[in-house]
Amino acid sequence: MNHAVRISPTPATTPLKDSESTRHMALREVLKFPDKRLKEISTPVGEITDEIRQLAQDMLDVMYDEPGIGLAAPQIGESIRMVVVDTDWTEDDAERNPLVLINPEIVERSGKLSWTEGCLSVPDIEADVERSESVVLRATNLENDEVVIEASQLQAVCFQHEIDHLDGVLFIDRISRLKRNLYVQRRKKQLRRELEDA
Numbered sequence: 001m002n003h004a005v006r007i008s009p010t011p012a013t014t015p016l017k018d019s020e021s022t023r024h025m026a027l028r029e030v031l032k033f034p035d036k037r038l039k040e041i042s043t044p045v046g047e048i049t050d051e052i053r054q055l056a057q058d059m060l061d062v063m064y065d066e067p068g069i070g071l072a073a074p075q076i077g078e079s080i081r082m083v084v085v086d087t088d089w090t091e092d093d094a095e096r097n098p099l100v101l102i103n104p105e106i107v108e109r110s111g112k113l114s115w116t117e118g119c120l121s122v123p124d125i126e127a128d129v130e131r132s133e134s135v136v137l138r139a140t141n142l143e144n145d146e147v148v149i150e151a152s153q154l155q156a157v158c159f160q161h162e163i164d165h166l167d168g169v170l171f172i173d174r175i176s177r178l179k180r181n182l183y184v185q186r187r188k189k190q191l192r193r194e195l196e197d198a
């Protein structure tokens with residue numbers, strides 16, 4: 001039913017293909033749990049300004065550097081409704097198809113699945129999360145065109161995970177209380193150790 005619009009790859013001036021060279025750029029820092037800014041509800045993007053375009057580029061740089069398959073603006077401290085996703089890309093196969101999604105919304109869902117998720121903002125844990133198996137996402141791209149994407153499996157999971165970030169929800173908020181509490185304790189210990197070693 002719908003056309004999926006893909007954002008064309010980033011301009012050649014940005015050395016995205018070469019992770020060696022991105023390492024030398026000033027990458028934005030990824031906020032980590034339990035940073036309170038990850039719990040904020042992000043505000044919609046209004047006009048697409050140069051600032052927004054630069055932020056999208058910064059987000060892509062961070063995502064590919066980490067590496068990750070998705071990143072939401074609040075993860076780098078910008079509480080606005082924008083995410084970047086590339087579920088085609090892996091470290092071995094450097095074919096990149098970045099999607100920049102502004103004010104993304106899920107307008108249809110169907111089915112259920114359980115997927116093992118992780119998150120750049122939630123270190124050292126992966127856990128199974130129940131999600132919709134297929135979704136239809138509506139958003140705006142950087143050219144201010146409406147984008148409608150039908151997604152399933154990994155891409156659908158990624159969309160749901162990233163949009164959760166815009167609502168201040170982390171994937172560990174969707175696992176059992178017991179598992180979450182164990183993780184929170186482990187994470188606190190880890191942070192204490194880091195402080196002691198510093």
Ligand SMILES: [Zn+2]
Pocket residue numbers: 118119120121161162165
């Ligand atoms: Zn995440």
